[in-house]
Amino acid sequence: MQQNSKPVMARIWADRWIYVFLLPTLTLVGAFTIYPVVASIWFSFLDWNGFERAGSFIGLANYNELLADPLFWNAFKNTVVFLVLAVPLRVGLALLLAIILNAHFPLVRVFRTAIFLPVVTTAAIVGVVMRYVLDPTGGPLNIALLNSHILGQPLNFLGSAALALYSAVGIWVWKWLGITLIYWLAALQTIPRDLYEAAELDGAGPWRQFRCITLPLLTPFTLIITLITVIDATNVFDLMLTLTGGGPFYATEVIDIYVYRQAFTSNVPRLGYASAAAIFFGIMFIAVAAVQIIALRRVRSGRHDQ
Template sequence: MKEIIQTKSKVKISSKKKTKWKTELWCWVFLLPTLVLFAMFQGWPIVASWYYATLDWSGLTPDSTFVGMDNFINVAKDPYFWNAFKNSFIFMLGTIPFHLFLALVLAVILHKPGLKAANLFRTFIFLPVVTTTSIVGIIMVFIWGSDGSINDTLVKIGFLDQSINWLGDAKWSMFTVILVSVWKNLGVNLIYWLAGLQSIPQELYEAADVDGATGFRKFFHITVPLLIPIGTIILLLNVVNSLKAFDLIKTMTNGGPFFATDVVSTYIYRYAFTSEMGLPQLGYASAAGLFFAVTIVIIAVIQAVVTNRIKGGRNI
């Protein structure tokens, strides 16, 4: 009898293992197209960039010369690269506060139950997100130009005595690009925050109402603490996206005037795909890209460590 029971249990275990193996196999089958596409369009370019970074190569001829670490050394010595490096972080620091705090404030307002036309306001705020960034940049050149509608309106209402060349003046160009970027991407951060707000149990607010808590107390003692995890993710996404900004800056200012809005992405594009600096230098551009990518990875690691420590402190 015992042998029969043991045999049946072994058959059941074997059947479960076989079922689990089949399930895992089908998971890999469905994942295979995504993995292939990732390897083709993400994995291979990353690996190839490390190889190209060791070459003196224009990308247009079959001839290339191995130079080892010379491209990285030349990137580190180039003051224009460090200017673009600095501008990338200026752009990041200029956009992130709006994407985090302004989007959060709007999300809290639009999340209120019974608010009339809330969906309409959400649509208006989110509409720029689905608009092609390069098209937005081209249109903004006309709007923010010296004879554009912004200047015309500000002069008519008496806010300005004369028109400002918002995109052609080094003092205003970065401010203008940051402002347009905030308007363009505010909607997606609004959606993130709304998702976080919808995940908070309403019972907590009802209990706070019973205790006589005010709106500000509920916000700072219930909403903010429970939004910290998703807020960390939103912060990381905004850091990465702002540091790799390209299309908006390319179409609005092309990195000018006098490299005032030149970021690492436009710097790399200028060396890799244009003849502005002479013959394209794909190897040098690859080295610049990897140099900056390592910086972003370090930032992401630091942010992850800090976040884990904050979570650990909260758990304690």
């Protein structure tokens, strides 16, 4: 710290090894994360099909077209519906399960591992496999539901526009519940056990203990776990492309798929237009994330002041 009195250039020279150590990370992150964000903003002002080396500047025309495109708003709506259904379901179900599994009883590790198993598997392959598991004619889920007389006739979970998005929510929660479970278990283990023992001596029942000890102490974790889950829920490309490809009739087309379709699978790629869609949604999303991060900071600094 005595270096602080030296002039800036002398400090930088003295620390030259530090900058050498940073070079690989700065190069990679610069090329594959920071440059792409900046370039996307630039691309969003271009009319560019990708076959030519560069596009032509058209100002805000892409954005104007975007705001008038019903399929963009459809994708926007699907993403929001997905978030609003899937995030609370995953966070809440995992908390419930964590409270049950945060104890010592026979087989508890087996249960945790079973719930965690889908997490490590490849989302894109799970998406393909689930097409068959949910198939209306030969898929095991429909056979099980028919055999047990829960259903009178098979449900086309992925082929029906009314059902497909909800089926995708279900598969996504099934796939990732285990990781949220681990987050909650880690959070629960930070609560000192003697708090519960003291509460029990005072005659507080399990529900009261949960409401007055567990929930308040979990608040900062709730915010961070929800934030992580929201970020996850906007990155459902792997699962959605392989599960439904955005169909049927765009019923499950989320923003990622919309951008992918415009940029890579339409007859004439529209890289500028796709970038505008990605940027528009990215700004909305970062705004939501920023609100959550500010809330998290508030809660944390509130803790330190007490």
